Amino acid sequence: MTAQIELQNVDKHYGTFHALKNIDLAIDKGSFVALVGPSGCGKSTLLRSIAGLESISSGTLKIAGETMNGVPPRKRDVAMVFQSYALYPHMTVERNLSYSLRLKGMSRADAKKKAEEVAKTTGLSELLHRFPRQLSGGQRQRVAMGRAIIRNPKAFLFDEPLSNLDASLRVQMRKEIRSLHDRLGATSVYVTHDQIEAMTMADYVVVMRNGVIEQRGRPLELYDFPANKFVAGFIGSPAMNFIASSIDASGTRLIFDEYSGESIALEQRLEPNRKVIAGIRPEFLRVASEAEANFHIEVGTVESTGSATYISSQDQMVTVVQSERTELKPNDRVGLKVDSARIHLFDAKTEARIVTDAG
Amino acid sequence: MGRIVSSITDGKGFDLLLVGLTMVFLLALAGVPLVYNVVMSFQQVDMFNLSTFSRPFAGFSNYVEVVSQPEFWLIIRNTAIFVFGSIGGQFVFGFALALFFMLKFPFASTIRGLFLVSWVMPGLVVGALWGWILAGDFGVLNAILKGIGLIDNTMFWKSDPSLAIWAVTIANIWLGLAFNMMLLSVGLAGISQDLYEAAELDGANGFQRFSTITLPMMRSTIGAVLALGLIYTLQQFDLFPAITEGGPANSSNVAQYWAWQWSFQLFDFAKGATVSVMMLVFVLFASLVYVWSTRHEVRG
Known part of the structure; x- marks a missing residue:
């Protein structure tokens, strides 16, 4: 070429x-x-x-x-x-x-x-x-x-x-x-x-x-x-959700600071106590039962185009897209699950991607 | 009654009222004098029957007499020189200036605005100024032409029969320059910059962009400018009394000044009316060109 x-x-x-x-x-x-x-x-x-x-x-x-x-x-x-x-x-x-x-x-x-x-x-x-x-x-x-x-x-x-x-x-x-x-x-x-x-x-x-x-x-x-x-x-529509987060003291769990400190296990060890931004695409979040949920949001708006349903949190920081319709209404509290391999981590200061072995 | 009032406040009545006012104004102050002037050119008018409308019918005798005046063809020639010289000069220099001020440089629009001075000034003042500029022995123009070695002898712009009409024409070119430049600038500003960029990428050089984009896009503007120029030049009067008074020996006399001389110096109002009716035919022609060239403007 x-x-x-x-x-x-x-x-x-x-x-x-x-x-x-x-x-x-x-x-x-x-x-x-x-x-x-x-x-x-x-x-x-x-x-x-x-x-x-x-x-x-x-x-x-x-x-x-x-x-x-x-x-x-x-x-x-x-x-x-x-x-x-x-x-x-x-x-x-x-x-x-x-x-x-x-x-x-x-x-x-x-x-x-x-x-x-x-x-x-x-x-x-x-x-x-x-x-x-x-x-x-x-x-x-x-x-x-x-x-x-x-x-x-x-x-x-x-x-x-x-x-x-x-x-x-x-x-x-x-x-x-x-x-x-x-x-x-x-x-x-x-x-x-x-x-x-x-x-x-x-x-x-x-x-x-x-x-x-x-x-x-x-x-x-x-x-x-x-x-x-x-x-x-x-890149991506609707846009990726960004959640201010940190790594816990052991370096193995990601803590969602903005969501009452709920956390999720990381795929691999990272520098302990580091401040990061967790990026999660709306299409990789799903509404989950209490047992499965990684963190919870208060529902703000529910919009449906027929083929897709958009559920946004009250603080407008988190959006979920799903193809199924939903019974959820504003002010409901709902648990969300995400596959930790689908979480993008960015440095809180430089906003650059944190490169992990998984990619 | 109520319907008429509501029609005037809300409906068609208001439109008719506005149009009606304009029509009354036009008929009273333009239409009637125009017709009166045409009628007068076919009558015998003297100081005794000036105040009445019923005067002896004269047929075409006024026209025959005007045409058979020894200075008639000289005045036609001068009018042609004045009209076409002025329009040509105003248009070429006005277009050049308009193109120049389309270039982006500091204070371009401010400087362009200053050119309006020539348009704001009364014709008599412009005439007086140019009278001094064109003066034979102490005029600035002669001093400059001699200074740069273009002429050796003093040119008597105002008193040399072969130059006098050109002296007034030069002054009129200056007077109408700003008007031409402004109208042409508006036309140029209406051409999207995208078109020039597209043409440039399509391989057009500067001259080709001018001839294939600028000129065709400006067609209606150019038509309007030339037609209005013809009308304004034919009614240009102030410069003549201020610079040459039509002399020497009618060598710079033109139709519009001649008409005034007939009516208000020789008090032969019929002949004055006759000359102005002849001019009317030309202006009518120019107006038709103007209307024709602006017929697309409604669509935008």
Whole structure:
């Protein structure tokens, strides 16, 4: 595998604001990489830096082995799909698609033929003579995709392309973008704030916060082995429960400080009396009988979507998800059980994952 | 009665009231004088029948006389130079300035705001200022042109028959610059930055972005600016009395100033009305262009 896009020690400053901090990232040819993080984390800046719409303050950016620092966007041979789609409102779909080809000097007839081909693969054949304002959101999205595809670029850059679509269309477009990527053998970088998009679409996910890469890896690696509390809380929906806890004097039991000191046996010995944060995903907690329960909560809210039931504690700190329905009501006291192998431990101060032999 | 009152407070009556007020205003203060002016151009008007409306019908004799004046074609030529020179200059420099102020630099919008000074100033004041700037022996413009070696001899902007119309045109370009720049800036600001970025990634260089994105997206704004420019230039009057008074020997006289001379210096109101009716036809044409080019604006 060769790296199609390579960033080495990339920094970006806006005046005194340090938007990207020493970013090192290699994106393999043919892979689909998602950049996720909360808004303002630098993911869009990173994408725009790759496109050349922002200049990097220091470091090296390579596309297909060539250094691209200072190369204008039009010479980088990358295509971008914008959140707003940025379709040319005064051009028909056909001219939107063939714009880049015409700029390269392709004849009108050849460009038209190419546009028709791309329209076929993106399902736009009937719409070639419409203007963008006459299209629905999903159709505009397809035109934006087609405009990128027609150029056969070195990389596709997506900047939150699905956030203007309604929920059901978003799920459908997710699959279409991914299958298009596979069919074209393209290299794609996909920015999103929606971790579900990242998890379902990408080969690799890069989690960012405050201009720093917090963790990178395959989607399930991030889910199973989050490197720190931030990644643990960001990946997975509903979000992971965090309970301030400590290790007991013998180093073999985890004490839930916030839940009247109830405790659970650890898989292995840890440093005694250490302050930790216990992270437990809602889907690995279950309502249990008195005999089995590891700790107890007072029920605050019970919500059901039909397929899943969400039980939250009164302090809103703990949420349980289960597929069975429940008779529980607010103010009930209920015991919860968790498999201790499913507990993620993070250092209370650094919030970094505490590495144990179990992983 | 109650229904009429409630219609005025809550319903269609209120809309009709607002429209009605506007219509009364327009008819009384624009419509009637306009028609009166047209009628007058077909009448014999002298000092004795000025105060009555029933005057002898003159047919097209006023028009024939106006056209057969020896200075008629000179004035048409001057009007054309003034109108197209002014619009061209205002538009080109206004567009250039509008593009310049779209660049992000400190105080860009403040400096752009200062340009409005030229628009706020009364035409007579602007005329007086430019009268001094353009003065032959002590004018600043001549001093600068000589200083940078562009001319050797003094240019008598206001008194040389071949230059006089250009002197007024230059002053008018300055006067209308801010208006053009502002309207064009609004049009430019309406173009999403995303489009330029998309075009840049699609491989368009600066000139191609201008010709394939900016210009087509600005089409209705440009149409409106040019049409309004034509109307404002045809009604520009103040600069003429302030700078050249139409002279020397009508060499800088234009239709709107000529109409005023007929009516209020020679007291031949019929001829003045005739000249302004001829101008009306041109303005009407410009208005049609303006309405046509802004017809999409309702949709936003």
